Amino acid sequence: MLLNCVAYRHGVKIAEPTVEEISDYLARTDCFVWVAMRDATEAELNTMQEEFGLHDLAVEDARHGHQRPKVEEYGDTLFVAMHLPEYIDAELSVGEVNVFVGRNFILSIRSRSSHNLLGVRERCEREPELLKLGSGFVLYALMDAVVDRYFPLIDKLELQLEAIEEHLFDKGYSLATIAQLYGLKRKISVLKHAVMPLMEATSKLYGGRVPPICVNTQEYLRDVYDHLTRINTTIDMMRDTITTAILVSQSTVSIEQNEVNKRLAAWAAIFAVATAFVGIWGMNFQHMPELKLEYGYPLALLVIITVCGLLYFRFKRAGWL
Amino acid sequence: MLLNCVAYRHGVKIAEPTVEEISDYLARTDCFVWVAMRDATEAELNTMQEEFGLHDLAVEDARHGHQRPKVEEYGDTLFVAMHLPEYIDAELSVGEVNVFVGRNFILSIRSRSSHNLLGVRERCEREPELLKLGSGFVLYALMDAVVDRYFPLIDKLELQLEAIEEHLFDKGYSLATIAQLYGLKRKISVLKHAVMPLMEATSKLYGGRVPPICVNTQEYLRDVYDHLTRINTTIDMMRDTITTAILVSQSTVSIEQNEVNKRLAAWAAIFAVATAFVGIWGMNFQHMPELKLEYGYPLALLVIITVCGLLYFRFKRAGWL
Amino acid sequence: MLLNCVAYRHGVKIAEPTVEEISDYLARTDCFVWVAMRDATEAELNTMQEEFGLHDLAVEDARHGHQRPKVEEYGDTLFVAMHLPEYIDAELSVGEVNVFVGRNFILSIRSRSSHNLLGVRERCEREPELLKLGSGFVLYALMDAVVDRYFPLIDKLELQLEAIEEHLFDKGYSLATIAQLYGLKRKISVLKHAVMPLMEATSKLYGGRVPPICVNTQEYLRDVYDHLTRINTTIDMMRDTITTAILVSQSTVSIEQNEVNKRLAAWAAIFAVATAFVGIWGMNFQHMPELKLEYGYPLALLVIITVCGLLYFRFKRAGWL
Amino acid sequence: MLLNCVAYRHGVKIAEPTVEEISDYLARTDCFVWVAMRDATEAELNTMQEEFGLHDLAVEDARHGHQRPKVEEYGDTLFVAMHLPEYIDAELSVGEVNVFVGRNFILSIRSRSSHNLLGVRERCEREPELLKLGSGFVLYALMDAVVDRYFPLIDKLELQLEAIEEHLFDKGYSLATIAQLYGLKRKISVLKHAVMPLMEATSKLYGGRVPPICVNTQEYLRDVYDHLTRINTTIDMMRDTITTAILVSQSTVSIEQNEVNKRLAAWAAIFAVATAFVGIWGMNFQHMPELKLEYGYPLALLVIITVCGLLYFRFKRAGWL
Amino acid sequence: MLLNCVAYRHGVKIAEPTVEEISDYLARTDCFVWVAMRDATEAELNTMQEEFGLHDLAVEDARHGHQRPKVEEYGDTLFVAMHLPEYIDAELSVGEVNVFVGRNFILSIRSRSSHNLLGVRERCEREPELLKLGSGFVLYALMDAVVDRYFPLIDKLELQLEAIEEHLFDKGYSLATIAQLYGLKRKISVLKHAVMPLMEATSKLYGGRVPPICVNTQEYLRDVYDHLTRINTTIDMMRDTITTAILVSQSTVSIEQNEVNKRLAAWAAIFAVATAFVGIWGMNFQHMPELKLEYGYPLALLVIITVCGLLYFRFKRAGWL
Ligand SMILES: [Mg+2]
Ligand SMILES: [Mg+2]
Ligand SMILES: [Mg+2]
Ligand SMILES: [Mg+2]
Ligand SMILES: [Mg+2]
Ligand SMILES: [Mg+2]
Ligand SMILES: [Mg+2]
Ligand SMILES: [Mg+2]
Ligand SMILES: [Mg+2]
Ligand SMILES: [Mg+2]
Ligand SMILES: [Mg+2]
Ligand SMILES: [Mg+2]
Ligand SMILES: [Mg+2]
Ligand SMILES: [Mg+2]
Ligand SMILES: [Mg+2]
Ligand SMILES: [Mg+2]
Ligand SMILES: [Mg+2]
Ligand SMILES: [Mg+2]
Ligand SMILES: [Mg+2]
Ligand SMILES: [Mg+2]
Ligand SMILES: [Mg+2]
Ligand SMILES: [Mg+2]
Ligand SMILES: [Mg+2]
Ligand SMILES: [Mg+2]
Ligand SMILES: [Mg+2]
Ligand SMILES: [Mg+2]
Ligand SMILES: [Mg+2]
Ligand SMILES: [Mg+2]
Ligand SMILES: [Mg+2]
Ligand SMILES: [Mg+2]
Ligand SMILES: [Mg+2]
16 A cells, blocks of 8 residues: 655755656656555556565565565665564564665555554655655665664663562463563564574664665664664674573472472371371280370370471471471 | 476477487577476486586485575576475475576476476566576576465465464464464574575576676566565564574463462461361360350351451462452 | 863863853864853754764664764764663663764754762863873763773672672571572673773774774773773673573572481481381280280380480481481 | 506506605606505605695594594695594594695595595596596595585484484383484594584685685585585484484473372372371271171271272373373 | 803803893894803892893893793893792692793793703703704793603692592492592693693694794794694593583582482381381271181281381382392
């Protein structure tokens, strides 16, 4: 679906051409056209390919979707694919933004995502000084907007990790903890595969040889790269922490088991002693003088309770009970 | 076995030469010959070596098979080895496609594989504009077809992993789960060793210095590289997930054991208490007044049941039962 | 908050200009201005941006804070971000030092940190021979001072690790040990992310192509790099040790459990034997001649004690008790 | 010990000079000398050093042995060290082949190995077309022969791994399995350290800047490199599999323990119930009416058997027995 | 402390100047001065700095000590820092050798080490042909001597590892084994941090761009590098083996526990059966005909012994006892 289509000259909007009029504006040397689409259909893509002269392979990628984040040069044109993950019902759903950038046009196509990128155009139009830099600046603004969407996701996952860490050494929570750590690691992997390839691709848009479109906006693209590096570092830190946390969680399970075993051993010993004693006085020997004592029974109970009590306190002191 | 042998001029089929006639067409400067073979015999390979002037070492590799995926330059000729894994009775069987590419010929040999590559020729003949690019384009088309065969395999393995994950935290499934994870990791390793070396070799077919045959088809070969990178990323992600899943599965075993131990401890305690009590009243002291009470027996049973019941509820509340 | 603002000529202080006078000194070719701030406000940053002509993106980073350590060139100006971690109530709090360096000025802004960097100015003013090198030397002095703050932190964490290691093979300390190892690993990660990016950035300030400001102070900046490498190596060593220690700690738990199990088994066996014996003589068969012996009862006790004693010594010798 | 010494001209044997005559043949420009030795003594090495003008450091390496596999240039001469592992009584013994190659000579010294490299000379003499390429081709032939010795070793270790994998999930085999995996990993490490350094050194003998002796045989040396890469890949795959197998084997132990624990718990419960029941009817209360019933005893036995039977089937159904 | 100070000309000793005379010899173009010190004091270092014109930062490193191994260029002068670990009372103590090398001087300072490097001077003076190469050859000789000190340490640690491996699968040794593995890993880390940075620094002293002092001794310095690579490879192999050994040791613990558990279960079952039987005949039912049989008691004992014996043999056969 076409969202909007605007022609700019010296950083200022001059018209909202129809799709057919785009080629007229492309023919002029002093302006550029910025088209925004959402979930473009086959037909719409074909029209745009014809209008802007896009390469078959790039259009194919945009059509199929599910590409790795990347930046590809096709002659003078750049094709940029970015992931746009979002939380839908506690699951990470991964949408995409595909951008075609030429000297005098930029075409952005958002797919399978509820994220609104309208703010990018507003910001650009508020800063004509920068928009004057041309399609390269719009590319920066789009990339910056997409990357800014990653921060709240990272924050959310960090909060989840911190919540899990609070119960890491608690008893009885291990299975839930480990399941949550496993799920978190899966989500972080999704984010990692959105961020790292884009970071690598962005690193080729500033310093050294650079696509002509990006020459004037290198410092801005380096800033995008810097954001991606920060996110990537955080992701790696979280991944490492989760692996350690799973390892540590395994230990918690073993330690808890150790304590249960000790308690089991202690109570088993106490009752085994009692049972042995009562068994002794339950034997049927004829000559067991204590059986005939008037206070034999309460004395016997006292002996048993005393012995078991002593055991109890010994185990208590040893930390087994 | 020779599958077919066709001469093309300006992207259009002009003849189906016999093996002996190949050299006649190679002598012309305006056409190229495309030969497809399957499980070539020693004799067939020797004929082809002579006809196309192939290097001893490359032909040796094609004869022996079981090569690492690779791209090797022998003077003006390229030798490309690719793996073609397929599922046969739940096992991964690895076939091969070996391709010799010269300025005006391409020879592809498929070995130990039921995969049909006929579609490649059909696709090329439908697009004479592209086939006009010569043997370099046919190489791309073959590589693209081989790599496209990897996607359904990856999908299948991902489905298997997801199926295992559903039982990851289930009790009593651990051994089966771990055995499945182990088997899956083995299969993924096979795929990894088909994909990664080919990816690395393909990365040298576009950008910077490139074999002359590939100069006109760099954007296409970059697309193959992009597919391989995507597959490789997915493989790495799965490998990492499997390692974590094995680790997590170990934890599930420990946690289950913990619960069994607690239950064992609880029931042992309850019965030990009962046994101690009945032992007491089984002692043979002469003066045990409660033994003479009319309702002594039912009272004793009541005491025992009450104490055991209290224990039971305490354990229940502690989550041990 | 502005801490101080001094103009230097040939390495010697010549004036303490007000903020408004800064531009006058910048206009002169023979001196440079060094401004130090702390937790700068929005307004103060704007003034400085105007006064020194700083780039929007760099000022934005200084304003937002929480940047990765880095060195960025904006034309002739360098922007350097460094972390300044410190211990506050057993937690690592991470402050920042952001530095803008031009040919004839240097502006340092310390944020969220109680660390005092006044000593840097004192040191520089004591060595006019070196301060004569200009703003590049001040940059070195600031970086050196920040990096010197890392050493006591590392020492502290190493001491903590050594303290944990002393209890690594002790029984009953496992949960505390593992929790401490986990906490330590978290803190080391914080330090790692302060040190490693700064190390990488610093490595580009000497040898080969270097920002013009750093040309005369390369040997000094290499010294900073060398310090960072040393710290980084220590961090990596500690991380590896902690991972191994967690693994080893898991083993300690298992081994302790093993011993408890053996003890449990031994005592269970001893009491089970006693219980079986007393049970035998508690049976009600009419013809049990030993029951009628005068010393049957003490003999029986002797037999039970002997058998249990023998078992006890056997278990003792086997190391189970 | 000198094995043989032959002079070649245009790829054809022309003489078998004595050691003293070697220098005569080296003086001629149209031939090269190929000397083969085995476990050379100090004196023999000194003679050869003098005859061929070998560098002190290279001769020292050959004398000491136990070098890392490597290729070193000393002026126009190459020194190549290779490992030659072989199975002796189920242990891997590592012999060596050291090769000195000059423009017009090649000296190979085999040490501590029963592997016969005579076949190399036979193969070379059968192909005078290739031997004509000079000492560089002989170097290739020797390297190729050594590397070919690695394949059967790898195959043997792979078979051992497969044999271990068959028992990986079997009960009661764990200790043996893990000990075998450990031993296998040790052997693979030995092979790894024979293969990887040689692979890296060989990669510098073709493409880009190459020692003059290897210029004409680059395609052949690349083939050696390709073999080494294949072996190295297999080794890495096996190492990874072994690590996973050890991890998986640990799980098998835990799972088996789980089952034993469950069975123990089940039987303990059954007998505890029986003991409690018989304890009840062993109490000495005067008024226990069921004790006087004519069929009280068989009824009691029936009750006990029924209750225990019910428990038994419940545990059976739960999979604990 | 100054150990000795000698001036050489054409590889031959010409004088033993006092400290004050050093500058006279440095002024001559045809000789070089070699000074050896041990645990130099602040004052001695200052004198040397003045005499040789050493850089502040390098002298600071020598004064502080505890540097990472490294090679730094200060103009024409090289500063080399090396670790010199030695065994003192079963602990690794790390001394240092710092070397300053100029065109016509070399100053070596050994710190906190009992290792004697006198042999280096003797060796050099015995080979004037090589000593003629100047200070660069002395640097090589010193580095070679230091690196040769590493080999016996590595051998010692390898012997320790082999000693541990002999008990790896023994029962009851686990805790000691794991503690030893942990301690060994710590020592190997110390060695790793002596070897790896020095190896990396040495790799920049031969091939490609090289400090002028090392130009004539590149083949010798490559030999030092080769030694360091060999040591480093051994260290990596040992580290990997230790990690696997800890993992394997954990398994041994689990397997031993498994066996204890089985034995516990078996004996518990046997005695539980005996206790149940004697409990039955200890019940007080009036009509228990077997109680009145003349041989009822011995028969009962026989039944119990038979049943328990059968259980015993069954457990024996199952490998539980
Ligand atoms: Mg890990
Ligand atoms: Mg892990
Ligand atoms: Mg791990
Ligand atoms: Mg880890
Ligand atoms: Mg673990
Ligand atoms: Mg792990
Ligand atoms: Mg792992
Ligand atoms: Mg992992
Ligand atoms: Mg792993
Ligand atoms: Mg791992
Ligand atoms: Mg584990
Ligand atoms: Mg593990
Ligand atoms: Mg692991
Ligand atoms: Mg680990
Ligand atoms: Mg580890
Ligand atoms: Mg580890
Ligand atoms: Mg572990
Ligand atoms: Mg592990
Ligand atoms: Mg691990
Ligand atoms: Mg692994
Ligand atoms: Mg592992
Ligand atoms: Mg591993
Ligand atoms: Mg591991
Ligand atoms: Mg693993
Ligand atoms: Mg494990
Ligand atoms: Mg490991
Ligand atoms: Mg590990
Ligand atoms: Mg390992
Ligand atoms: Mg490991
Ligand atoms: Mg482990
Ligand atoms: Mg482990």
